[in-house]
Amino acid sequence: KYNSAGMYGGAIMMCDALIDGNIISNNAVYDGVITAECGGIYNCDGTIQNNVISNNTAVLRGGGIMFCDGIIQNNIFSNNTAGSSSGGLGYCRGSILNNTIYGNISQGQGSGLYQCNPSVIKNNIVWGNSSSQLYNCSAPVYNCIQNWVSGGEGNISSNPRLKDPLNKDFHLLSDSPCIDAG
Numbered sequence: 001k002y003n004s005a006g007m008y009g010g011a012i013m014m015c016d017a018l019i020d021g022n023i024i025s026n027n028a029v030y031d032g033v034i035t036a037e038c039g040g041i042y043n044c045d046g047t048i049q050n051n052v053i054s055n056n057t058a059v060l061r062g063g064g065i066m067f068c069d070g071i072i073q074n075n076i077f078s079n080n081t082a083g084s085s086s087g088g089l090g091y092c093r094g095s096i097l098n099n100t101i102y103g104n105i106s107q108g109q110g111s112g113l114y115q116c117n118p119s120v121i122k123n124n125i126v127w128g129n130s131s132s133q134l135y136n137c138s139a140p141v142y143n144c145i146q147n148w149v150s151g152g153e154g155n156i157s158s159n160p161r162l163k164d165p166l167n168k169d170f171h172l173l174s175d176s177p178c179i180d181a182g
Helices: none
Strands: 023-025 052-054 076-078 095-097 100-102 120-122 125-127 162-164 169-172
Parallel strands (some): 052 076, 076 100, 095 120, 100 125
Antiparallel strands (some): 162 169
16 A cells, blocks of 8 residues: 555556455556556456455556566455546456456546457446446456447446445445346
């Protein structure tokens, strides 16, 4: 928590090991020429799982994670901010499975996922992000994506009925359309 870097990876950079069970929060990346990328995890190709990645900031792009090509599963990405694109995840090319991607912000496209292609994007909740939920990504399958009409198999666009996301409780309510839908 509360780390900062000048150009890349406010919290973790170029790590190909397992990143599991961490709170990666309130990290930032800044520099004087506004090219800073990725407040959270940058260019890590190991498995990223069971983490809370929230409230990270990048001046340019990649609030949460960026250029991570391993398996990304069972994480919560929330309230990450990027100046231009990819508030949550950007340029990831591995499997993106069973994540909640909620409330991320970017001034441009893809506040949820940005240019995650080619990736397997499956069984995620992508909701409440400030601009397009997915931008220029592989076709998602069996996800819950806000306002989604762009194809892929088994996707739904019904409100996932999260318990209290504004207070960081991302559990599903008993009447959620996401239960047993993946």
